[in-house]
Amino acid sequence: MWDVEIRGMASAHAIIAASIFMATIMPAVLVEKFSVYGTHLVWLYSVAGSVAVVNIAVFWLLGISPPTKKNTLSYKLSKLFRSCVYFLLSCLFFHTVVVLYGAPLLESALETFSLAVLLSTFTTLRCLCILGPNVQAWIRVFSRDGAMSVWDTSLQITTGCSVVGAWLGAFPIPLDWDRPWQVWPISCSLGTTIGFLTGLLTAPLWIRWHRKQLTYKLK
Amino acid sequence: MRLSSSVFASFCLLIELLGIALFLRGFFPVPVKSSLSSKSKLSDLPAEPLAGNSPNSTKVPPPLFKRVVIILIDALREDFIFGPNGKRFMPYTRHIVERGSSHSFIAKARPPTVTMPRIKALTTGSIPGFIDVVMNLNSPAVLEDNVIWQAKNSGKRIIFYGDDTWVRLFPKHFMEYDGTTSFFVSDYTEVDNNVTRHLDSTLKRDDWDVLILHYLGLDHIGHISGPHSSLIGPKLLEMDDVIKKIHASLISREAEGTLPNLMVLCSDHGMSETGSHGGSSEPEISTPLILISPLFQRKVGLEQPAMVEQVDLAPTLALALALPISQNSVGRLIPAVFEEASLREQLRFLHMNGHQLSSLLRDSNPNFHKEDGYEQFRMAEKTHGNWMKLYMDGNTSEVLGNMGKKLLKQYLEALQAMSAALSKQLGKYDMYSMIVGMSLILQVLVLLVLAMPEALSRAACVDVPVASAFLSLPFYLLCLLGSSIHVLVCTSAEASCYFCSLPWLLAFTAILFSSALLCSLVAMAARYGEELVQCSTTRTSSDWTLSELDILLLTGTVGHTLSLGASSFVEEEHQTWYFLLNTLCLAVFQDVCRKYFRERRRPGDDEEDDPLLPSIAEEDASQATFSPAAELGVSVGSEKWLALSTPILTLACCRLLRSLNQTGVQWAHLPDLSHWLNSGDHKVVLSLLAALSLLLIFLLVQRRCSLVSKIALALGLLGVYSYRAAVGNVLFPWQHSGRSISKGTGEARFVYIFILGILFTGVKDLLRSQVMSSAVEGRRLKSRGLWEVYSGVVLLVALLFRAHNLPTLACCLLIQTLMAQFIWKKLHYDAAQTTIMHYWFGQAFFYFQGNSNNIATVDISVGFVGLESYVEAPAVFLTAFSTYAGPLLWACHLVCYLSSERDRAALSLGHGSYCFALLRSVPAVFYVVLVTALRYHLFIWSVFSPKLLYEAMHTLVTAAVSLSICAKSAHRKSDLL
Known part of the structure; x- marks a missing residue:
């Protein structure tokens, strides 16, 4: 039972990671003068978009989403609407946090917001896919010892890694090396992506390593 | 020798201060300067030497x-x-x-x-x-x-x-x-x-x-x-x-x-x-x-x-x-x-150069008579006079020419010797003094780290085995070794170092002390090694776990210390602190959320999870009746929301303050709020902001003072405003346009009187609490006295800060009040955690108020507040005080906060001062070692040296605060006896 779940998760993660690489390579073929530094926002949106699509597709196909009590169309629609609102709110939340961390308030607001969108895609969107728009479940998962399944643990790891990656990505900004990747927000979004990829890679490994210690309570 | 933690901490800081002072003296050689402050003039030039007493010409070739x-x-x-x-x-x-x-x-x-x-x-x-x-x-x-x-x-x-x-x-x-x-x-x-x-x-x-x-x-x-x-x-x-x-x-x-x-x-x-x-x-x-x-x-x-x-x-x-x-x-x-040029002119040129060098040598070297070059120059000058006499007599023989050639050579040798003697004093690191200073502070750091388990224990006492060290053989061997190295270095010919020029008694005392310290360090290390072995045999897994906050505090401290190795991070150190502070606030926010949301969910969710938490909740409820929260008239329900909003408010304050003063190097030129406020068109806004900040400061500080202090504080803050108005920074609402701008000496002195008054009341309360018979009454009085001293400090800072910086002070007080009431008390952070947080806040506020690691940002005009002319001692004190106002305010608040803990005040104070000393020592020592290693770095002058001075000054300030804590706990001890 363990192995099946872990293998499923590993393959899901591999697909998501592959989508990030594809999102980096594809525009290079399609868009003229594309480079990760030069046309950073294009790269950022392409990564965010592809990760979003692949995430939704994978989790919809795997059917990991929480069981729904009602199966009516209006309920589903309201859920979808709530998810969108949550996503937007999380973008605003990340934007605020980044501004509090010292990003300029007015100028380059678009760049800051794009970073917030990327962060939300890597964190909130996955939460929405796995847990649904259910704040109580989110609080449970992100409080100590709150994970109840393999997917909860993987969610904890990838979210943590993405946020820490973005955090670490801010460190090279004050250095006076005059490198192209020191422009706001390139180092942070690269840090986020690398952190997310690390999270995707480590989550199955970590769970496999610690499967003896991990005892999930049944829902 | 058993020392309490606070005594131990201030002792370590004092030794460290001596070490740093010695290091600085070696790192910055004293420049060779002529004693005359004016510039050379043509009329000062020496006359051409001429034997006899005929009038000699002072004409320049x-x-x-x-x-x-x-x-x-x-x-x-x-x-x-x-x-x-x-x-x-x-x-x-x-x-x-x-x-x-x-x-x-x-x-x-x-x-x-x-x-x-x-x-x-x-x-x-x-x-x-x-x-x-x-x-x-x-x-x-x-x-x-x-x-x-x-x-x-x-x-x-x-x-x-x-x-x-x-x-x-x-x-x-x-x-x-x-x-x-x-x-x-x-x-x-x-x-x-x-x-x-x-x-x-x-x-x-x-x-x-x-x-x-x-x-x-x-x-x-x-x-x-x-x-x-x-x-x-x-x-x-x-x-x-x-x-x-x-x-x-x-x-x-x-x-x-x-x-x-x-x-x-x-x-x-x-x-x-x-x-x-x-x-x-x-x-x-x-x-x-x-x-x-x-x-x-x-x-x-x-x-x-x-x-x-x-x-x-x-x-x-x-x-x-x-x-x-x-x-x-x-x-x-x-x-x-x-x-x-002609031989006469050449000799004249050489003489002028020699004269200038010899007078510089006379000014800079007390033993100039012993210098070879000086003697040679005197000789040459005499020969020159004789030569001139022959020359003036019209002697044109070959002898004169040969004599002149010889004289030329003599002059050149003298010049070379004098120039060498002068430049030897310059531009050279005094490595011996640097190494002695460095080894001293390294020993102190190791001592501090080794003492950690004892200093943070429940006893808060450190046992330094000095007595046994004095009696051991290695101590005497080390002394002998140290003395012989000292004698060897100091008697070697080329060395001109500060540590050698100290009196022998002082130098040998230092060597004695250093070897004793080394011996006791080894003894302590051996003791811990044994304990560790015993521990590992009896208990396999330690029960010592770190929360996320602890991890953040530790990695932040270590990371900041390491970041000092890069010149950009030294230049932009404020970014590091702002970044860490933000992360700290978010981590605290997470803790608050966890506390309040977990509690709400608990009844339905998991009762058997851990039986500890409900009891804490009960304790909270009972505490709320006499906790400071009740003072503000806050109900328990809204307290939760206040606690939740405190970190967010702190974050918002930090973001505002960050854009108030742009500092650092790379982005220092960007327009900031302080420029906008000071631009003249926005004087009304600045006045309103200053007035509001002063009002907020009064509201936040007056709560814990006695009535007399309250009135004095109010009058003092009014005085601050009128001082700023007199200087011309802000507008008086009823001011007539024709009023001229004065120096505001009267107003500033008016405020000084109130500051002294408040400080006096505070000290009086503190002293009276010692002789109080009832313990409860005594504690209340003592706490009030401390807060009064604190408000005196706040008033002084308010006077010294520029008008646009008054919001910084107000925000500082606001954050202190909110954090103390809703975060530190409620979340049961221990003394060490609270101290680290205070230290971080203090560092961030150092930069919020517009400082940087560049000497140019020190505001020297503060030294003239309330003084008619420049008087050195008060000017230096006021400048240092206002520059380090941020760290000082937070340190003072730490003292007040820790001693307000009811039953464990002495213990917390001990832990706090120990942590404070350790927090200061780690970056200071690391930085000193780093600067020694990087002494030929490209930016050593522009970036690293100023930062070294800042580090030394910060250590001095910390040592002063630590000594005051020490004095307080000494009081307490006498109280107990």
Whole structure:
């Protein structure tokens, strides 16, 4: 039972990671003068978009989403609407946090917001896919010892890694090396992506390593 | 010897302070300065020596040259001209060197080989000491005597094109100038075109006497791609063209009957094999110096260029232009330049140079009589007098000529000896003192770290095995070793170090102490080793777990310390602290959320989870009845929301303050709120903001004071506002427009009276609490006394802060109040965690108030608040106080907060002061070691040295706070006895 779940998760993660690489390579073929530094926002949106699509597709196909009590169309629609609102709110939340961390308030607001969108895609969107728009479940998962399944643990790891990656990505900004990747927000979004990829890679490994210690309570 | 934690901490800090002071004394050698503050004048020049008592002439020999063109090519290495590169890329220059009428030398530059000090060396002839540069950061202009000033003073018209460092060093000295900023290292064509484009028109004109050109391109190429890059060749060819153009123009304008012109080709420093500079490697300090003039004899082939010092150019130029030699010059003239002058003139030049050097030697060295050079110069002067007498008598025999030649040699030897004696005192690190200081503070740090388990234990006592160390054999061996090393180092010939010049008794006490410390360290380490072994045998897994907050606090401290190794992170240290502070606030927010949301969910969710938590909740409820939260009239329900909003409010405050004062280096030029507020059009806004901040400060501080202090505080804050209005920063609502701006001395003194009053009341309450019979009453009185002292400090800060900084103070107090009431108490953070948080906040507020790691941001005007004229002691105290206001306020708050804990006040205070000492020691010690390792770094002057001074000053402030804590706990002990 363990192995099946872990293998499923590993393959899901591999697909998501592959989508990030594809999102980096594809525009290079399609868009003229594309480079990760030069046309950073294009790269950022392409990564965010592809990760979003692949995430939704994978989790919809795997059917990991929480069981729904009602199966009516209006309920589903309201859920979808709530998810969108949550996503937007999380973008605003990340934007605020980044501004509090010292990003300029007015100028380059678009760049800051794009970073917030990327962060939300890597964190909130996955939460929405796995847990649904259910704040109580989110609080449970992100409080100590709150994970109840393999997917909860993987969610904890990838979210943590993405946020820490973005955090670490801010460190090279004050250095006076005059490198192209020191422009706001390139180092942070690269840090986020690398952190997310690390999270995707480590989550199955970590769970496999610690499967003896991990005892999930049944829902 | 058993010491309580707070005594132990202040003891460690004091020792560390001594160590740092010793280190600083070795790191910054005392500059050689003439005692006269004025600049040399022509009238001060010595008379020509003449035996007998006939009137001797004080006339200066006429100048040798009419016009001078100085071409300074930044980072021109000597082998770019004298080596194979020169043959390929600088054919014209090479031709002049080999066949033209010129003199070529290799001029040795002194480290640090950085442009600004090197320009100073070239123009003043002195070797600027580190402390000199650091102290002059506020006014970059050269105040010392220098050739440029002398030239301008004697009516020479100077034109300058090139690096704008010159323009900053010599403001208003140039008749015409065009400065190029050297900020953009990647540009190496535009910087030079900027200089060359003026050449044609300038060379045609006749209205100048001195032309100075400073080319930066070569240096930039070196920084980009090193000395072997393909870009070097074209650049050298370009420079060669420039030299050719100037030389041709000078020759064509050479007229019969007038004096010849002089062209000087030199460089400020060389270039290392990687293309950088700043250190003391051979290619970095070897620069070419080529003097070209029709006056000189034509060369007949390439000779090995002679070695001179870079500082020799200043006296040579001064004498050749008939200017007085600048006072602090340690250079000696280059004899080859004066070969064509008559023997009498040559001797006269040498005498003037010797006289200047000997008077400088007399001023800077108390034992100048023992110097060989001085003695030689006296002898030569006497011989010179005799020679002059013969000469005046009309003796023209060969004997006179031979005697003159001999005298010349004698003078040159004397000059060399004096110059060497002078420069030996300069520009050299006193490594022995540095190492002694460093080993002292390293020992203290190890002591602090080893004492950690004991100092943070429930007893808060540290047992330092000093007595056993004094009786052990290794102690005596170490003493012997230390003393012998000391004697050996100090008696070796070349050493001139501060630690050796201390009295022997003091030095041996230091050695004794250091060895005792080392012995007790080893004993302590052995003890812990044993305990650790026992522990590991009895218990396999430790029950010591870290929360996320602990991990953040530890990694933040370690990360910040490590970040000091990069010059950019030192320049932008505020970013590190803001970043850490933000993360801290978010982590605290997570803790708060966890506490309040978990509690709400608990009843339905998991009862058996851990039985500890509900009891804590009960405790909270019971605490709420007499917790400070109740003072504000807050119900328990809304308390949750207040607690939740505290970190968010803190974050918002920090973001606002961050944009109030832009600091650092890279983004310091960006417009910030303080500029906007101070711009004159927004005076009304500034006044309103200041008034609101003062009101907020009053509301936040008055709660815990007695009635008398409350009134005094209110009046004092009103006084602060009227002081600011009198100085003209803010508007009085009823102010008449015609009021003139005064110095506001009266208002400031009015506030000082209230500050002293409040401090007095506070101290009185503290003292009275000692003799109080009832414990509860005594504690209440003591807490009130502490808060009164604290409010006195706040009032002083309010007076000293500029009007636009008053919101910083208000925010500081607001955050302190909210955090103390809703976070630190409610979440049961222990003393260590609270201390670290206070330290971080203090550091961040140091930068919020507009400070940086650059000496230039220290606000010196604070020293004049309430004083009619400059009085040193209060001015220094006030400046230091206002600069470190942020860390001081947070440290004071820490003391007040920790002693307000009911039953464990003494314990928390001990833990707190120990953590404070450790937090200060770790970066300070690391930084001292780092600076020693990086002492030849390119940025050692501009970035690392000022930061070293800041670190030392911060340690001093911390030691003062720690001593006050110590005094308080001593009180407590006497109370217990």
